[in-house]
Amino acid sequence: MPHSSSRRHQVPDVKNQVEIQVGLVGDAQVGKTSLMVKYVQNIFDEEYTQTLGVNFLKRKINLRSTDIVFSLMDLGGQREFINMLPLASVGSSAIIFLFDLTRPETLDSVKEWYRQVYGLNNLAIPILVGTKYDLFIDMDKEYQKQISNTVLEYANVMNAPIIFSSTAKSINIQKIFKVALSKIFNLTLTIPEITRTGDPLLIYKKFGNQDRKSSKITTSSSQSSSSPASVSVSPRKSKSTITSS
């Protein structure tokens, strides 16, 4: 069948597309919805609207020749929505645990959020995000130091990268998702870490790697079952389609 040489060399414009689900959990008013809306729509609203149940947004980004679709699941932080935690946990490749840097009790709650999530999905990569850094920066230096030290202890136990962020002032927002992506696909990230107390911390190199040992925090469901949780982690298996540089 005759056809021109230019046609013969045309490559079909078909991209790989990978969808990865990421859950956002944490106490009420820590800033989960704000972070998700900022990341997807670049909008920040000072007014609080309580999330009733689960919010869901998607954002597509490009990585080499692959489209990555982030499917973000944001669970309302009020206790009454805890029965919907499986929607944000099961099937997620990473779970972002958010706490408000100005309210230490919300960091304390991360323990319980982590325990609950781990019981549903012990394969997801945990990421620890301190929110409202714009307010935290004006707080007492000793308080800042104490919080930062406690966050490091949590990160060690959870094996979770740490990111301090401000949605209001657009600090470290994109980086949260870059870190998530790099951990899910085992890619090398070249963003410099920020480790000095008082700065918007970004510590990710030693935490959340796929060769990580399982966490010390156990739950009754994980103790009673010797098989891994039945969740979809297909993006982690398909890392061969995306190589790190």
Ligand SMILES: Nc1nc2c(ncn2[C@@H]2O[C@H](COP(=O)(O)OP(=O)(O)OP(=O)(O)O)[C@@H](O)[C@H]2O)c(=O)[nH]1
């Ligand atoms: N100053 C400041 N305020 C923020 C920031 N992020 C969120 N807020 C405010 O904090 C309040 C709560 O934010 P939301 O995003 O609604 O909190 P949430 O975690 O989704 O709350 P629930 O839906 O109840 O679980 C809102 O008034 C936001 O405007 C931030 O980075 N800095």
Ligand SMILES: [Mg+2]
């Ligand atoms: Mg919300």
